[in-house]
Amino acid sequence: MPDDESRLEPVLLMDELIETPPSGEGNAVSNQDASLQAVIEAIVYVTEEPLTIAQLTAALNQPAERVQEILNRLMAEFEKPEHGVAIREIASGYKMATKPEHHEAVREFAKSLKPPLKLSLAALETLALIAYKQPVTAPEIMEIRGVQGGGVLKTLLDRKLIAHAGRKNVVGKPVLYKTTKDFLLQFGLKDLSELPTLKEFEEIRRLAFSDEPEPLGEPAAAPSGQNPAAGGAEAQPADTEETEPVGSGGAVEK
CATH class of the missing domain: 1.10.10.10 (Winged helix-like DNA-binding domain superfamily/Winged helix DNA-binding domain)
Structure with missing residues (x-):
């Protein structure tokens, strides 16, 4: 007779996307933390509005302290001179933005692009x-x-x-x-x-x-055929x- 655990239905959670490190591995940054850091980086990158710790915590199903620690580590990484963007704290949230020293180069490039x-x-x-x-x-x-x-x-x-x-x-x-x-x-x-x-x-x-207003009347019927x-x-x-x-x-x- 199967035990209770074998009868549980598999449930895909966000933390299942984060790799679990092999037992006994003593890296300074575990595989699990590295995976979580990569996920946070991707989420901050695609988000237009500043992202709060509460939003990240809910999305990743992770403790707020751990999310904040890894986000701080990620911010420190992007502060290195080899990165052209950084993660800034804006309006109680976090957003990826161009570093000030690169604004002029980005502005000149943007001028060369076609308008939407x-x-x-x-x-x-x-x-x-x-x-x-x-x-x-x-x-x-x-x-x-x-x-x-x-x-x-x-x-x-x-x-x-x-x-x-x-x-x-x-x-x-x-x-x-x-x-x-x-x-x-x-x-x-x-x-x-x-x-x-x-x-x-x-x-x-x-x-x-x-977003366009609806017409006030019924549209005219098309000609026959x-x-x-x-x-x-x-x-x-x-x-x-x-x-x-x-x-x-x-x-x-x-």
Whole structure:
């Protein structure tokens, strides 16, 4: 008959991510402390707001005294001249930041970067259509979205997110559009196979524009035979207003 311990269900806790040192090991800094120090470093790095000891204690399931001791050790390590960043105590919390002596170099580098990309909802929808259906023509985009999109296409061309891909061999020979390398860079994609699914894109779009006010009335129905994008058809023929930041452009100082 199995004992009580053998019947316990395994439970994954944060401290299970921290390696336990082999018995008898007498290093000044144990493997367990080194693992915990690495976890704290990673958490402080990714946190935008100053992180308190209480938050770290709760997240790591570790005593506050131990967390503070290892954090102090980590701060001392980053004070060494070979590190360009340091962990500072700010507003009763801890945050990673550039050392003052490197501010000018970082500022000059930041000036050389492109500003964050901003696209309207119409531009984002059009870009998604081109990404998923490329090469595609302006009339085909208009048929799906239910509105004219010449102004939006010009914005995307100016931003170098799309480019001409020849002409379609039909009446009128309309221009074909495709996405560019800049599109992949802006959205952090290795190639087009990494595009999110349509369902994932709808969630991204919903989150990106969740702060926009809801329309007062029901959206107008699309013309027969046309499939508007999930956000509904726009009232005006083109939308080049740039309102929401997307992508990975711009500098983030840690």
